[in-house]
Amino acid sequence: EVQLVESGGDLVQPGGSLRLSCVASGLTFSRYAMTWVRQAPGKGLEWVAATSERGGSTHYADSVKGRFTISRDNSKDTLYLQMTSLRAEDTAVYYCAKVNGYEYMDVWGKGTTVTVSS
C-alpha cells in the first residue's frame, strides 16, 4: 500500500521559516512527480508547488514563489517544502501528494498543520 506521511508542521512567528517533510513508502518514489497542496482553515484546496521525478523541474503558485522551495531526496524517499518569510495567510494544513504522470494527484498524505502567528 502506498503511504505518504507528512511532518514538520508547527506554530511559527510571522517572518519565520519552517521545513516540511513527506516520507513515502510502498512505491518507487523516484519514478513519480510530487506536489504540495494546502488548505487554510475552513477554506478550499490551494496547489502550492510541484517537482518532477528527479527534482530537475519545479513549479510554484504565485502566492509562494520566491519564499517556498520544493525539493526531494530520492535516496530517502522524502519530499520537502522549505518555507521562509512566512505570513499569517500561509496558515494551513499542508498535504503532500503523488502526481500521476505529472498530472493528477492520486495518493495523498493526511497532512501537517502550519500556524503562522505571533
Added chain:
Amino acid sequence: EIVMTQSPATLSLSPGERATLSCRASQSISNNLAWYQQRPGQAPRLLIYGASSRAIRIPARFSGSGSGTEFTLTISSLQSEDFAVYYCQQYNNWPYTFGQGTKLEIK
C-alpha cells in the same frame, strides 16, 4: 492562470437521489481535469481523472463528463458516505488550479 468555477456552492439532496455538480474553466483545458472528494477531517481522495476515467476503487455510481471548458460530476444514487465536499482541478497549464468546491449536504 486558469480559473476554475464550481456550481452550486452547496447542494442539498437526499440519499438515493442523483447529484450533478458542475465545473467551468476560464479557458479550454481539453480533458485535463480531475475531481476529488473530501470528507470532514480527511485528506482529499481522487475520484475522476481525464475528465471521465474513474480512479481505482471508486464506485461506478460516480461518473465524469465534459471537455474544453464545461465539466460535470454525476453521482447516480447518493449514499450516506457521499455527503462531502467535491473539488475539480485542472492540470492542463501551470499553475495547477482548483475550483472553490461544492458542498454536498443531506437534505
